[in-house]
Amino acid sequence: MLPSVLLQVCPLGTPLDVPLPGAPSTPTVPTPAENQKQPAWKTGLHRGRAAVNVALIETVRSMQYGNRSRQDLWDVYGTVTCKCEVEGVLPNVMVTLTLPPNGSPLQDILVHPCVTSLDSSILTASSVDNFDGSAFSGPYKFPFSPPLEPFRLCSYTSQVPVPPILGSYQLKEEETQLRVSVTLKLHESVKNSFEYCEAHLPFFNRDQFGVVDVKVSSGQLDVSKEKNLLVWSLGQKFPKSREVTMEGKISFSGPTPGPTDPLCTELTAYIKLYFKVPDMTLSGCSVDQHSVQVYSSSKQRTTTSRELQSKEYFIWNSTGSAPVSSGQMML
Numbered sequence: 001m002l003p004s005v006l007l008q009v010c011p012l013g014t015p016l017d018v019p020l021p022g023a024p025s026t027p028t029v030p031t032p033a034e035n036q037k038q039p040a041w042k043t044g045l046h047r048g049r050a051a052v053n054v055a056l057i058e059t060v061r062s063m064q065y066g067n068r069s070r071q072d073l074w075d076v077y078g079t080v081t082c083k084c085e086v087e088g089v090l091p092n093v094m095v096t097l098t099l100p101p102n103g104s105p106l107q108d109i110l111v112h113p114c115v116t117s118l119d120s121s122i123l124t125a126s127s128v129d130n131f132d133g134s135a136f137s138g139p140y141k142f143p144f145s146p147p148l149e150p151f152r153l154c155s156y157t158s159q160v161p162v163p164p165i166l167g168s169y170q171l172k173e174e175e176t177q178l179r180v181s182v183t184l185k186l187h188e189s190v191k192n193s194f195e196y197c198e199a200h201l202p203f204f205n206r207d208q209f210g211v212v213d214v215k216v217s218s219g220q221l222d223v224s225k226e227k228n229l230l231v232w233s234l235g236q237k238f239p240k241s242r243e244v245t246m247e248g249k250i251s252f253s254g255p256t257p258g259p260t261d262p263l264c265t266e267l268t269a270y271i272k273l274y275f276k277v278p279d280m281t282l283s284g285c286s287v288d289q290h291s292v293q294v295y296s297s298s299k300q301r302t303t304t305s306r307e308l309q310s311k312e313y314f315i316w317n318s319t320g321s322a323p324v325s326s327g328q329m330m331l
Contacts, residue, residue, distance in 0.1 A: 018146070046148065050300030053291055054095055054153075058281040059311045062163040066170075066318030074163040076282050078106070080153045084146035084294075092116075092295040095153060097140040100284040105137040114151070115144045137289075155229040158283035164190040164308065167315035171267050174249070178203075180214060182246035182271065184315075186238045190277065194236045195307075197275040201230040203210045204261035204269070208254020218244045221225040228258035267320035275311040280308050 062074040074269040084093055097106070109122055121136040142153055168183040184199065186192060203209075209225040238244060252258070264270070289303045294300045316322035 001176040007289075009065050011162040039078045045089065049077060050087060050294055051083075052093060052294055052300055052302045053084045054302075056097075056285065056287050056304070056306040057081070058158070058283060058285070058306075058308050060308065061310075061312045062161070062281055062314065064167055064315045065322050066168050066261060066316065067322075068303070070322070072163075074160075075296055076158045076160055077155065078158060078281065078283065078285060079155045080142075081148040081150060081288070082146060082153045085148075086146065086294055086300065092143065093292040093297075094141060094143045094270060095284055096142070096288060096291040097138060097287060098291070099138045102270055103137065103284040104147055105157045106140060106158055107158040109140075109154060110156075111142065111154045112144065112151055112214060114146060115142055115153070116142055124242050156285075158285070159298045160282050162187055162189075163275060163313075164277075164282060167271060167273075167313045169269075169317050170319050171269055171317045172319060173267070176253070177211075177249050178250050183233075183315045184234075184244050184273075186242040188242065190282075190308075191280040192238055192242065192276065193279075194234070195276040195278050195303075196236070197234040197235065197238075199232040200272045200274070200275070201232070202259070202261075202264075202269070203228040203230075203250070203252075204259055204264040205266075206258050208256055208258045210251040210253030212248070212250050214246060214248030214250065216244065216246045221246075225254060228252075251314065262324060268322065269317045269320055270322075271315040273310055273315070275313075276308050277308040279306060281306050282308055 056078065058076055058078045060074060060076050061074070063070045080095065080097070082093075082095065084091070086093065099106070106122075111118060111123075119136070119141070122140055124136075144153065164187055166185045166187065168181075170181040172179045172181075180201075181197070182201075197309045206228065209223065209228055212223050212225075212230070214221060214223075214230065216232060218239050219232055222231040222233065223229075224231065232246060234244060286306055289304045290300050292304065294302075
């Protein structure tokens with residue numbers, strides 16, 4: 001009854017239709033949907049066939065040093081966004097997230113205010129808590145009354161044992177040139193099907209590229225001498241071995257200085273990875289199309305999607321002095 005009462009009494013913070021003293025009380029029965037008043041915050045109503053679109057995106061960050069004295073860091077951040085076109089003033093929709101049997105429980109869950117109820121065990125999971133077998137591992141049900149515009153239904157973090165791509169990067173000074181050695185390995189748990197996958201190798205605080213004699217075992221290498229940048233396009237698949245390498249030498253004898261950066265001096269350098277993997281999440285979290293429930297008289301069209309993407313994914317040169325990270329990364 002509460003949503004119905006609030007809509008009738010305070011649509012804009014001002015009481016409306018206040019009962020007169022002594023008037024008989026309103027029967028305590030739910031107000032039919034067709035008699036519900038339009039909320040002031042909802043500017044219109046959807047007319048036509050119901051359609052619900054749910055998109056799950058996980059973003060992974062990583063700082064890999066290739067040094068036993070420094071711990072590698074990575075974190076995973078997930079968001080679920082929805083676009084709901086459903087008839088009615090306050091329609092009811094439910095989205096369910098599920099994990100594989102061996103999946104790590106979702107943590108740090110935040111939900112949109114339109115979520116009408118939630119199991120308390122979902123909200124108590126925190127990344128600062130000690131993980132134990134009693135942690136809630138789903139399914140995670142989110143009942144809500146959606147706004148008209150696209151919105152973020154919820155967000156979460158997840159603890160995964162390894163980053164999706166493990167890398168090794170080594171630079172060595174040899175007289176007037178650098179010897180480059182790179183190995184990238186796709187973890188066996190990651191789907192070997194990318195929308196794109198690129199590795200960018202910038203070289204700061206040096207003269208412009210001179211001779212670039214670098215070979216890659218897979219993919220295509222583009223050289224930008226103006227930017228002192230190597231762009232290694234790995235395409236949509238790693239080879240069957242799930243491992244790719246780069247070897248070669250670079251001389252710096254260009255006519256003008258290359259780009260500068262106060263962070264990367266001498267052998268302090270990095271590889272930055274950009275990738276997107278469709279139809280996959282690192283935590284294994286998914287939204288089953290058939291689990292999306294819409295309590296409406298009309299039949300709805302439901303679409304769901306999920307993807308894994310990178311953000312701030314660095315592999316530092318193990319022979320250089322990488323910057324110190326200040327604690328655990330947070331997205």
